[in-house]
Amino acid sequence: MTREFGKHFLVEFIGCPPDGLKHVDDVRSSFLDAAEKSRAGIIESHFHQFEPYGVSGVILIRWSHFAVHTWPDQGYAAFDVFTCGEMDPEVAIEELRRSFRAGRVEMEVRSRGF
Amino acid sequence: MTREFGKHFLVEFIGCPPDGLKHVDDVRSSFLDAAEKSRAGIIESHFHQFEPYGVSGVILIRWSHFAVHTWPDQGYAAFDVFTCGEMDPEVAIEELRRSFRAGRVEMEVRSRGF
Numbered sequence: 001m002t003r004e005f006g007k008h009f010l011v012e013f014i015g016c017p018p019d020g021l022k023h024v025d026d027v028r029s030s031f032l033d034a035a036e037k038s039r040a041g042i043i044e045s046h047f048h049q050f051e052p053y054g055v056s057g058v059i060l061i062r063w064s065h066f067a068v069h070t071w072p073d074q075g076y077a078a079f080d081v082f083t084c085g086e087m088d089p090e091v092a093i094e095e096l097r098r099s100f101r102a103g104r105v106e107m108e109v110r111s112r113g114f
Numbered sequence: 115m116t117r118e119f120g121k122h123f124l125v126e127f128i129g130c131p132p133d134g135l136k137h138v139d140d141v142r143s144s145f146l147d148a149a150e151k152s153r154a155g156i157i158e159s160h161f162h163q164f165e166p167y168g169v170s171g172v173i174l175i176r177w178s179h180f181a182v183h184t185w186p187d188q189g190y191a192a193f194d195v196f197t198c199g200e201m202d203p204e205v206a207i208e209e210l211r212r213s214f215r216a217g218r219v220e221m222e223v224r225s226r227g228f
Binding site: 003005006008010012014043044046048050054056058060062063064065067069071074076078080082104106108110112113114 | 117119120122124126128157158160162164168170172174176177178179181183185188190192194196218220222224226227228
């Protein structure tokens, strides 16, 4: 890759207590808090409640995004940060790890560009 | 990985004519068309116009998402499909390749889960 436009963090939160992943208000609040603490300039955010539980959410940042999908039954949440470098993704990841009380975190970082 | 919850396609569209990547109306229209043709059940979609040009957009699908960021000056767009399997991501990728008239497409597929 000769030109990197962004870094993409693919994060798996494993072994989370199901209750913290069920409801849109909890997930939104953790997520917005993590975005703020990582100094991500939020443009807009959208969260969706699935019935009976489970949440998907996205935050648009300047040329970047956060995304989350939760599977409460499995104690699992998939989290993405695509960033062009004006924020600190690892702060967001640590904040979410704490909020979701994940027992284990797996992370992969990919360069985006060509 | 013993349990795969979804597949994540990280796609780079390279060598695109800049005009097709500049304006939110064009990008939204290509994107929604691609989502529909790939039988993705759209829950909600949000697109943002940057000034003077460039677009970020996300579509929430059931436990899945599409995301795009465009860099018109560089003829480049980064595209993501996170899917749990009820749609055909390759149809969406081919539709977008055609809409953006990308000279080259690079793609990586990652399993999401643990």
